[in-house]
Amino acid sequence: MKIAIVGSGLVGQAWAIVFARGGHEVNMWDGDPAAVAHAQALITKQVADLHNAGLITDPAGLIARIQSVMTLEEALAGAQYAQESLPERLEMKKEIFAKMDALAAPSTVLASSTSSIPASAFTENLAGRGRCLIAHPVNPPYLVPVVEICGAPWTDAAVVQRTWDVMEGVGQKPVKIHKELKGFVLNRLQGALLREAFRLVENGYVDAEGLDVTVKEGLGLRWSFMGPFETIDLNAPDGLADYAHRFDEMYQAMSLEQTSTDHWSEDVIQKLEAQRRALLPKDKLLARRLWRDRRLMALAAHKKSAEE
Structure with a gap:
């Protein structure tokens, strides 16, 4: 499966490791090209630490599965799942989800790492709002595996299940939040x-x-x-x-x-x-x-x- 990582800060970096460790190809994008280069250096160090701790066996293969791309279009091309991890600002979430909804294939799941904002606050007016939801991790998710999965009232139940399956498949511990609340559980x-x-x-x-x-x-x-x-x-x-x-x-x-x-x-x-x-x-x-x-x-x- 191809995964798009949108945002290369601490959480985005950790998600890239999670999905690459799970065997998926990862395209990582950030609006700031310098941030992506910095992220790659930190990922290399974190992966080396994982190897030294005996938690992975093929650090080179893991790193090879993470590719930096220059545009959001490249990140989303062919992706079946996208994980957004931009700063915790509502207007920024609205803007990036509108772009992702316009660019991604109709079947692509669009998930946000937001730690407090319900999906309904930034997906209501999207044509593809049924494929949008929250997959909130604990930082750093490559070491703390719980993920809170919370859809908006209009999120397709099949999308929630697909997200659950993706998370279980990469070794995370998903928890379903049955209805929206600020800050989740x-x-x-x-x-x-x-x-x-x-x-x-x-x-x-x-x-x-x-x-x-x-x-x-x-x-x-x-x-x-x-x-x-x-x-x-x-x-x-x-x-x-x-x-x-x-x-x-x-x-x-x-x-x-x-x-x-x-x-x-x-x-x-x-x-x-x-x-x-x-x-x-x-x-x-x-x-x-x-x-x-x-x-x-x-x-x-x-x-x-x-x-x-």
Whole structure:
């Protein structure tokens, strides 16, 4: 299958790796030719890291399946599936989907990586709106496999299924979102945790490092291989209902303090920024991101071996 990658930023690069690793031919395009050249260099490095981690066996073959092209027309020519990963701006989504709908073959699936904008917001007036949907990844998708698949009210059910099949075929873990909502499911869960994390720091209960340790050495250890419902199902003698009845009063009491919908205050943002920069200077961010990805590779290798 031929895949079109529209946008060569961090997410577009990662998608290119996902599809090429799955054996597909990939055409990658970006409105900025310099960005594509930069993306190819980063992809080469990421693929080398995957090989060193034992997660792929043919890095040269993978890279050979990713071709940079100069025009959107070239990217979409012969493509059965297109993954758009441009910045999170509604007008930009409307513009690129109108172009893709006009250029791509009628059977080509047009998917967006948007992390918050429903497909109905930028596909309603398209002639081919039935083949448009969201396939929202977690960054970087070549290491974090979940993909939220969410159609607009007019998306053809067969297109949703085709997208599911494409994602399963390249080793991703698709989740169907049954109806549109802003931010989909993953970011709403992340947002709830972040809102409480900001509140706890703002009110002086904990600092940035202590909060992160609580998650990475506590909740995160279980969440790396099971979700919150399975977690509570195993945390009471008789399962989920037993847990809910035991702890409902506690969670309800806490929720009374968690009802604010205010913006994050600039004071707490700057407080957290200062604490994070004390722990990690800004010029070390890229190195730490690469460290994160290597840790994710090690975790992926461990999970793969545990399933075999």
